[in-house]
Amino acid sequence: MLKQDSAVPADDPYPPDAWRSVAATKFRAPRLRPSLVERQALLQRLTALAGDRRVTLVRAPAGFGKSTLLAQFAAQAALPAETVWLSADEDDNDPNRLFVSLLGALQKVRLAWRQDPQVLASQVDTGGPGARAAVAGMVNALCSYRGQRLLIIVDDLHRIHDPAALHLLDDLVDRLPEEIGLVIGSRIEPGLSLPRWRARGDLGELLTADLQFSEAEALAFARANPGRALPRDFVRQALERTEGWAAGLQLMFGAVESRAAADSDLSVGRADRHLFDYFASEVLAGLPSDLCDFLLYCSILPELDPRRCAAVTGRDDSRPALQELYRRNLFLTVLEDRTPVLRLHDLFRDYLQGELALRGPEVAEELHARAAAVETVSPRAVTHWLKARRWNEAAGEIQRCAEPLMAEGGYASIERWIRLLPKEMPYEIPELAHLLGMCHWARYDFLGMRVPLELACAGYRRRGDTESLARALVMLGRSLQATGDLAACAELLREADGMAAGLNAHLRSAFHSVRAWQALADGRPQEVAPALQAMADAAERDLTTLFPAISDVFNTFFYGLPGTLAPLRRLRELSAAWTARQPVHWQVEAMAQTAWPDFWRGERGPAIAALEAQSRFLQRIEALPPLCINLYQLRCWILAASGDFDGAVAMENRNLQIVDAPEFSSLAPTWRRSIVLNVAGVYWMAQDGRALAGLMPQLEAARRPEEWPAIETGRAKVLGQLALLEGRLGDAEFQLLRARELYQRWRLPNFMGNPSVSLALLRLAQGDPEAAWADFVPVLREAMEEDAIGPFLMEPREPLAKLLALAPAVERDSEGFRNILARLASWQTHHPSPPVREKDEERHGLTDREMEVLERLAAGDSNKQIARLLSLSPFTVKRHVANILAKLAMGSRGQAAAWWRANAG
Numbered sequence: 001m002l003k004q005d006s007a008v009p010a011d012d013p014y015p016p017d018a019w020r021s022v023a024a025t026k027f028r029a030p031r032l033r034p035s036l037v038e039r040q041a042l043l044q045r046l047t048a049l050a051g052d053r054r055v056t057l058v059r060a061p062a063g064f065g066k067s068t069l070l071a072q073f074a075a076q077a078a079l080p081a082e083t084v085w086l087s088a089d090e091d092d093n094d095p096n097r098l099f100v101s102l103l104g105a106l107q108k109v110r111l112a113w114r115q116d117p118q119v120l121a122s123q124v125d126t127g128g129p130g131a132r133a134a135v136a137g138m139v140n141a142l143c144s145y146r147g148q149r150l151l152i153i154v155d156d157l158h159r160i161h162d163p164a165a166l167h168l169l170d171d172l173v174d175r176l177p178e179e180i181g182l183v184i185g186s187r188i189e190p191g192l193s194l195p196r197w198r199a200r201g202d203l204g205e206l207l208t209a210d211l212q213f214s215e216a217e218a219l220a221f222a223r224a225n226p227g228r229a230l231p232r233d234f235v236r237q238a239l240e241r242t243e244g245w246a247a248g249l250q251l252m253f254g255a256v257e258s259r260a261a262a263d264s265d266l267s268v269g270r271a272d273r274h275l276f277d278y279f280a281s282e283v284l285a286g287l288p289s290d291l292c293d294f295l296l297y298c299s300i301l302p303e304l305d306p307r308r309c310a311a312v313t314g315r316d317d318s319r320p321a322l323q324e325l326y327r328r329n330l331f332l333t334v335l336e337d338r339t340p341v342l343r344l345h346d347l348f349r350d351y352l353q354g355e356l357a358l359r360g361p362e363v364a365e366e367l368h369a370r371a372a373a374v375e376t377v378s379p380r381a382v383t384h385w386l387k388a389r390r391w392n393e394a395a396g397e398i399q400r401c402a403e404p405l406m407a408e409g410g411y412a413s414i415e416r417w418i419r420l421l422p423k424e425m426p427y428e429i430p431e432l433a434h435l436l437g438m439c440h441w442a443r444y445d446f447l448g449m450r451v452p453l454e455l456a457c458a459g460y461r462r463r464g465d466t467e468s469l470a471r472a473l474v475m476l477g478r479s480l481q482a483t484g485d486l487a488a489c490a491e492l493l494r495e496a497d498g499m500a501a502g503l504n505a506h507l508r509s510a511f512h513s514v515r516a517w518q519a520l521a522d523g524r525p526q527e528v529a530p531a532l533q534a535m536a537d538a539a540e541r542d543l544t545t546l547f548p549a550i551s552d553v554f555n556t557f558f559y560g561l562p563g564t565l566a567p568l569r570r571l572r573e574l575s576a577a578w579t580a581r582q583p584v585h586w587q588v589e590a591m592a593q594t595a596w597p598d599f600w601r602g603e604r605g606p607a608i609a610a611l612e613a614q615s616r617f618l619q620r621i622e623a624l625p626p627l628c629i630n631l632y633q634l635r636c637w638i639l640a641a642s643g644d645f646d647g648a649v650a651m652e653n654r655n656l657q658i659v660d661a662p663e664f665s666s667l668a669p670t671w672r673r674s675i676v677l678n679v680a681g682v683y684w685m686a687q688d689g690r691a692l693a694g695l696m697p698q699l700e701a702a703r704r705p706e707e708w709p710a711i712e713t714g715r716a717k718v719l720g721q722l723a724l725l726e727g728r729l730g731d732a733e734f735q736l737l738r739a740r741e742l743y744q745r746w747r748l749p750n751f752m753g754n755p756s757v758s759l760a761l762l763r764l765a766q767g768d769p770e771a772a773w774a775d776f777v778p779v780l781r782e783a784m785e786e787d788a789i790g791p792f793l794m795e796p797r798e799p800l801a802k803l804l805a806l807a808p809a810v811e812r813d814s815e816g817f818r819n820i821l822a823r824l825a826s827w828q829t830h831h832p833s834p835p836v837r838e839k840d841e842e843r844h845g846l847t848d849r850e851m852e853v854l855e856r857l858a859a860g861d862s863n864k865q866i867a868r869l870l871s872l873s874p875f876t877v878k879r880h881v882a883n884i885l886a887k888l889a890m891g892s893r894g895q896a897a898a899w900w901r902a903n904a905g
Helices: 040-052 066-075 095-106 117-122 129-142 163-175 194-199 215-224 232-242 246-254 259-263 273-285 289-298 306-313 318-327 346-357 361-374 378-387 391-407 411-420 430-442 446-463 466-482 486-498 505-521 525-541 565-581 586-593 596-601 604-620 625-641 645-660 668-685 689-694 696-700 710-725 729-743 755-765 769-786 790-794 797-804 815-828 838-842 848-858 863-870 874-888 893-903
Strands: 055-059 082-087 150-155 180-186 203-206 332-336 341-344
Touching: 040 055, 040 066, 040 180, 040 203, 055 066, 055 194, 066 082, 066 150, 066 180, 066 332, 082 095, 095 117, 095 129, 095 150, 095 163, 095 411, 117 129, 117 586, 129 163, 129 874, 163 874, 194 203, 215 232, 215 246, 232 246, 273 346, 289 306, 289 318, 289 346, 306 318, 306 361, 318 332, 318 341, 341 346, 346 361, 361 378, 361 391, 378 391, 378 411, 391 411, 391 430, 411 430, 430 446, 430 466, 446 466, 466 486, 466 505, 486 505, 505 525, 525 565, 565 586, 565 596, 586 604, 596 604, 596 625, 596 790, 604 625, 604 815, 625 645, 625 668, 625 790, 645 668, 668 689, 668 696, 668 710, 689 696, 689 710, 696 710, 710 729, 710 755, 729 755, 755 769, 755 797, 769 790, 769 797, 769 815, 790 815, 797 815, 848 863, 848 874, 848 893, 863 874, 874 893
Parallel strands: 055 180, 055 203, 082 150, 150 180
Antiparallel strands: 332 341
């Protein structure tokens, strides 16, 4: 009997069937035949290795009994470990699908998930930071394991050759807590960090020589073989010819009644595919013709069960046929006894498919079509339809399974399937083009999403499908805005307004975000707040109606525009309430965690606390460039407002590195210059004219088509500020007056502040305090009306104080004025809090306790020793270690220890 896994509690929020895009049979170890030869010495070696090694690799060519050995290992009643099983297949050959399959295997284990596993999976599209963040979430859950030892068995790893998928597994292995081990079965040496693990004693290995049958085992194998007894000399000859190859022995013993097989003078002197094919033909020739055809037809199936086999073969006796094949000791393993569900050995399946191909490609295509028609696992149905070359059916199945698959982050699979269809199909089927656009959107490839979404819109228009057209227009609008084609987006919104009467409330709500962004980019700042308020009103009824329109609202762009703070705060409250009730998409949680409302109001304590929460959120969702840019910009202004200008510039330099990275190249044209404006703002606060002048080559370059007109406002403002610092008052006046005029339409207050403040400082430099107050007072009044001092936090302290001192007595006595002074004082009389100090940037967010744990790691202490020294539980130490590795983005305790010695030791 197989060893039973720990039961999942009835109230578990993530039940084992949560991953409907993955066949449940992938998580079942093969059942063992009663006649199976027990290889106790080999099992004992494997048990010893898996007991204390981080990774145990069982590697040998096909047919050496790797899967059988692993199944025997997992089935041991006395095994001092809990096991989970994953049979890797071709569907796992990208990071997202592999991660989802690992999650599916782990569903049977009691773990405390700090984040919904599906949300974790949705972060993994390709390799990179998203995959690392998701792996960190999985490791955190594994740290909650309370058993003695948990072994994750991954069989057939040779089927995974995608570098990004293997890197994800590599990253997971390096972060595994001590109680968790990985046991791998593979035909080849996988592309993992085997040399490094081998060098430090973390790798155990069983190789081909270890799996070769000995003479005693071959004789026991022969005795267990059904049929007549085999002579000892024949067994020895078979052992010599096959070099202890289990598959070869089984075929030779199975074909022994054929004189050709028993007496043939084989020239093959080693275990290879030719030998297998030779004897497989002998075995197949010995089967009744109807059973032979049954095997050939069913070889196109990943697993064989009566229902699928009946559909493929057209027979009504599939169950007894499967039982007969198993009785004959052919190359089949049992995954489920009652149904039954069998799986062909890869070698035998490949041989059968080769024989099937001789009957013509149309035969296999028809069989795949029959299989697809009854397949209940949608991704497998897609694969069958594609292999059947039934393109319309494949396209329909892709559309049916796309939404749940995208919820798991399976964009790479969707895109791969669509690329396998004829090239003209996305032009003919708008849903396919729409899906391709969403795949690009998931990677923030705004430029790449435009063409497929335009194709989708054209197709929906031809069909008269208003509802689908509206969905595509929402996403196309964000693409057009992000790539600077504001005229095309304006035309799109006119089309949406024209069909608004025919749209449901959900689709009408989805356009609010597009309208807000368009008004901001197109120079209509007074229209932004009504659009955001409409979003808040719609979210009050049902926040899900805004997805994916809410996807970018957590960003900083809208802050500082008239009337925007109140609806943005309300959207944050609604998102937080929704997040507390149920698992949500990361974009909704990002809105719930944003700290911008607190900073823009000038509430220093709440802003620092919210920043801590936002930082913790980013540690889990670190892949997404808008989140990183958003957080680093906020840290920049908090540091600058607290007087740490070097730290502030360092934050924006991180953002420049993000947009300059090749994988985020579509972000650079739109976002790069706004980030440079932030750097210029910090230098202005520091009154550093020399550093500001050094930015001029980047700021003075002509505006690119992708950039918004607001860039001209920021550039004029910075040119005026530089001239003011250099004493060129005439040039400063020309540029700042121009900046103020542009600011009436095109403004990004959160990136550039209000140029009227700089103009007021110019008036002071010209010796005209009345003119200075006249220029400054509208900014002051707006701050009091909005109950926000954000623009003032972006100005140099002493010059700003001079402007505030110009206020007449009646103004100074007002409650609003006193409130502004009090908030400004809170920033000027305190040092920055720990979460944003430069020291803590160097610490990568490590807490004091984590630094203590890291110090002990660097000293070489084990988890148990650290727990005793620091009076912690071993479980708490495990969690600290996992958090340390995640925050430092490192794969091992040794790397973390080296970092401590270099930075803190």
